[in-house]
Structures are given as C-alpha cells and as structure tokens.
Amino acid sequence: MTPLPKIFILCGVLFLLVIPRHGWSQLTKAETEQAAELLAIVLNAGRVVIDRNQPVINDPRKGDKNFTPEVFEQQVVDEFRQQTHIDLRQASSVVPSRTKELLTLLLLASKEVVSDAQFVINQRGIGYKNFIPATFGSQAARRFSKRSKVTIKQTALDPRNLHNTPDAYERKILLQLTAQPTAGPPISEWVDGGTTLRVMTPLYYSEDCLTCHGSPKGILDMSGYPREGAQVGALAGAISIQIPVDHR
Numbered sequence: 001m002t003p004l005p006k007i008f009i010l011c012g013v014l015f016l017l018v019i020p021r022h023g024w025s026q027l028t029k030a031e032t033e034q035a036a037e038l039l040a041i042v043l044n045a046g047r048v049v050i051d052r053n054q055p056v057i058n059d060p061r062k063g064d065k066n067f068t069p070e071v072f073e074q075q076v077v078d079e080f081r082q083q084t085h086i087d088l089r090q091a092s093s094v095v096p097s098r099t100k101e102l103l104t105l106l107l108l109a110s111k112e113v114v115s116d117a118q119f120v121i122n123q124r125g126i127g128y129k130n131f132i133p134a135t136f137g138s139q140a141a142r143r144f145s146k147r148s149k150v151t152i153k154q155t156a157l158d159p160r161n162l163h164n165t166p167d168a169y170e171r172k173i174l175l176q177l178t179a180q181p182t183a184g185p186p187i188s189e190w191v192d193g194g195t196t197l198r199v200m201t202p203l204y205y206s207e208d209c210l211t212c213h214g215s216p217k218g219i220l221d222m223s224g225y226p227r228e229g230a231q232v233g234a235l236a237g238a239i240s241i242q243i244p245v246d247h248r
Contacts, residue, residue: 027096035099036199036241042103045079046110046140047133051208057131063124069115102148109144128222156237160225170240173200178235201239205230
C-alpha cells in the first residue's frame, strides 16, 4: 500500500469521506487509496489557501480584497501541485477518470464557497469575519457531498460542533494517535473482509491555529468558543477516509 503523506496544517480537524460502492468497483485497491489521498489533499489545499489569505480577508480598512474565486482556485491548484506534483487541470493523464471527476467536483465546490463569501470577505470596517479554514472546509465538504454522494465530515476528539463527533472507529484511532509520543504516519486499513478502506491521516496544530485554539485554556476566542490550550505540534484531529468497495 502506498503510504500517504503526513499533513501538518492549521486548525486541524478530521475529514471523513464516505464514497458509495457504485463506480468504485472499477478501481483497483491501489487506485482507491490514491483517490482517497488526493481528495483529502484538495480540501486541505483549500484550507491552507484560506489561512494564507487571512490577513487580507480580515483587513477592515479595505473593501475589495481581490481574493476572488479565480484567485483562490489558482492558489489551490498551485498548492496541490506543490504537494503532489500533479496539475489538477490535467490530472486525467495521471489518475483514473473517476478520480479526476471527483477532484474537479471538489475544486468546483470549494471555489463556489469562496464565491458565496465575497460579500463577507469584501466588507469594509469589519475585521474578523469567521471565514476561516474550518468554516470553509465545512461548507465546501457539504456542497461536494450533496453532489457526489461522497460525505466529508470534519471531526476531532472534542469537536466544537457536535455534528462532527467521531464514530467509534475514528475515536479509537484518534486516541491511539494522541498516545504516540511523536507525530505519527497515516493509519491505513482495509476492513470488512477487504471491502472497505479506512485511512486516518493525523493533523497537528500549527502556530496559526493557536490564535483560536491556544492558551490560556478556557478563555473565549474571537469566535466565542473556549480555547483548548493547545500547543504547536499537538494532535488536532485527522483526515479520516472511508471508501466501501466491492472487488468481486
């Protein structure tokens, strides 16, 4: 099994992708693993881009921020290429067509979220706008899921949103990752007699995350949630991917 890259990002959460059997029976196990990996990287790339542009998004002095859906898309394509050496616009030459369709759909959903947020992003006189990586990720995931029947769920051991509570398998793996003394590699496993792929890629808090998730613990952050008292490098969550596949 090809190992998945460790992802060290901001405001870590866990993403759960549930992909229906239809369509995936045509992919090999290796191709299914690659599809799960690339979907997670696309969504993560969007989160990275949103974080990178937070100073512009939250600048109360400017109206038009020039952070358009097209600018966002290009930056995501660039970030994805940097992480994978794959051009999203030409991915069909290196990945199966079914995988390319899903990557394109997720990129489109992500771009539409930024488009819908233009009014908020470009508001003058307002600093913090709550258009942050976690908010973007949730919205892009829901939009993508409604169209593709792929469910993307953001979660952590102690999620701020109760809808993001981990299932039993995810909780078990998160506790295992928390107990590790150092950052660990992704955990990938075929379960249910080899018909379901589950992948858990750990995410760790970066310096940017601590604005909302750092110390002092319990003090309300700018969005009104109690801070977790997290430190840089601590486990924040994971990207969990679940793909049922019938290989008969």
